[in-house]
Amino acid sequence: MKKVYIMYGADPERLVTTILKKIDLIGELQSLGNPSIVIKPNLVVPQPAEWGATTSPEMVTALIVFLKKAGFNKISIIESSWVGDNTKEAFKVCGYEKISQIYDVPLIDLKDDSYRELEVEKEKIKVCTKALEADYLINMPVLKAHCQTRLTCALKNLKGCIPDQEKRRFHTMGLHRPIALLNKALKSHLTIVDGLYGDLTHEEGGNPVAMNRVIAGRDPVLIDAYAAGLLGYELQDIPYILLAEKLGVGKSKVSSKDIIEINSSQEAPLVDLRQGGEELDYLRRFVVEDQACSACYGNLMHALMRLKEKGLLEKYPAPIYVGQGYKGKRLTGFGVGACTRGFTINVAGCPPQANHILEQLVSSIKEEKHG
Numbered sequence: 001m002k003k004v005y006i007m008y009g010a011d012p013e014r015l016v017t018t019i020l021k022k023i024d025l026i027g028e029l030q031s032l033g034n035p036s037i038v039i040k041p042n043l044v045v046p047q048p049a050e051w052g053a054t055t056s057p058e059m060v061t062a063l064i065v066f067l068k069k070a071g072f073n074k075i076s077i078i079e080s081s082w083v084g085d086n087t088k089e090a091f092k093v094c095g096y097e098k099i100s101q102i103y104d105v106p107l108i109d110l111k112d113d114s115y116r117e118l119e120v121e122k123e124k125i126k127v128c129t130k131a132l133e134a135d136y137l138i139n140m141p142v143l144k145a146h147c148q149t150r151l152t153c154a155l156k157n158l159k160g161c162i163p164d165q166e167k168r169r170f171h172t173m174g175l176h177r178p179i180a181l182l183n184k185a186l187k188s189h190l191t192i193v194d195g196l197y198g199d200l201t202h203e204e205g206g207n208p209v210a211m212n213r214v215i216a217g218r219d220p221v222l223i224d225a226y227a228a229g230l231l232g233y234e235l236q237d238i239p240y241i242l243l244a245e246k247l248g249v250g251k252s253k254v255s256s257k258d259i260i261e262i263n264s265s266q267e268a269p270l271v272d273l274r275q276g277g278e279e280l281d282y283l284r285r286f287v288v289e290d291q292a293c294s295a296c297y298g299n300l301m302h303a304l305m306r307l308k309e310k311g312l313l314e315k316y317p318a319p320i321y322v323g324q325g326y327k328g329k330r331l332t333g334f335g336v337g338a339c340t341r342g343f344t345i346n347v348a349g350c351p352p353q354a355n356h357i358l359e360q361l362v363s364s365i366k367e368e369k370h371g
């Protein structure tokens with residue numbers, strides 16, 4: 001059964017290496033002989049990963065070192081930035097040119113590539129040749145929000161494997177169905193999600209929030225279903241997840257048996273309140289924290305962002321408490337996570353997911369209104 005693996009922390013090398021050992025990537029690759037391995041990061045725009053839009057070069061480096069140590073050398077990195085941006089510039093700004101030089105891994109700008117037209121559900125989909133030719137495709141998306149599809153993670157990241165003209169056509173088709181069809185046409189064998197920093201609102205970054213985790217698994221639908229909850233969404237908010245499931249790409253029902261947390265969220269650093277961004281600064285006004293883990297705080301920020309998008313944030317009358325400093329305290333108020341279980345209102349979990357925090361906030365607002 002395919003699972004979702006999560007590891008908390010801020011050291012990309014340790015996170016990637018540990019998670020890859022846990023899922024036995026080397027064993028799987030050895031069973032394939034000497035496969036060509038293609039890595040697909042998210043370099044939608046030329047911006048450093050800390051801005052919340054692009055895949056951490058340290059994570060990609062850790063993956064390459066791990067593969068090379070095990071004797072796998074047929075590795076390349078593919079990407080096509082969004083329409084209007086230059087992939088080569090993104091390779092340079094995001095630190096991938098250096099990776100290519102140091103580890104002798106070619107960078108392939110798919111804007112220069114040819115494509116094949118594949119038929120899925122009677123719809124023709126153009127997919128870049130180099131992506132289709134991979135024996136083993138490793139998808140490395142960023143865990144972040146998207147202004148149109150709400151979430152962009154595993155399934156949507158493959159949109160960087162199609163020609164620009166096809167990207168434009170996907171937008172005219174409303175994105176959801178073509179994203180599902182694309183994932184049927186092009187299989188990603190493994191997804192390793194950069195959940196270190198992800199943007200709260202937009203795919204192009206600018207409001208990054210530290211989530212300090214890496215998520216990995218072999219079912220991109222399951223990964224996206226799990227990721228949706230982390231950003232405060234329900235499955236029905238993101239139609240392409242359910243459409244991909246219908247096409248047999250994976251399963252969307254996430255049960256506790258599917259989730260393997262390798263370590264405790266407390267191993268991630270405490271929240272760094274110097275980390276900025278207009279939205280983050282605004283959301284923080286509603287929170288009182290005391291030694292909050294960054295994983296917990298990051299989930300809370302996504303929940304508050306979704307509450308704001310619903311027009312309800314300003315309706316919440318009291319501060320929201322989070323952090324290890326509240327352990328064992330019995331207080332009146334809204335507490336997030338196991339540490340605040342002594343509060344009159346508490347969202348359980350360590351850390352609780354954003355959709356669970358959001359649900360409890362919305363129901364508290366309703367009770368307040370009717371009380």
Ligand code: SF4
Pocket residue numbers: 265266291292293295296322323324336337338339340349350351352
């Ligand atoms: S519940 Fe407490 S220990 Fe758990 S992630 Fe939140 S702040 Fe950290």
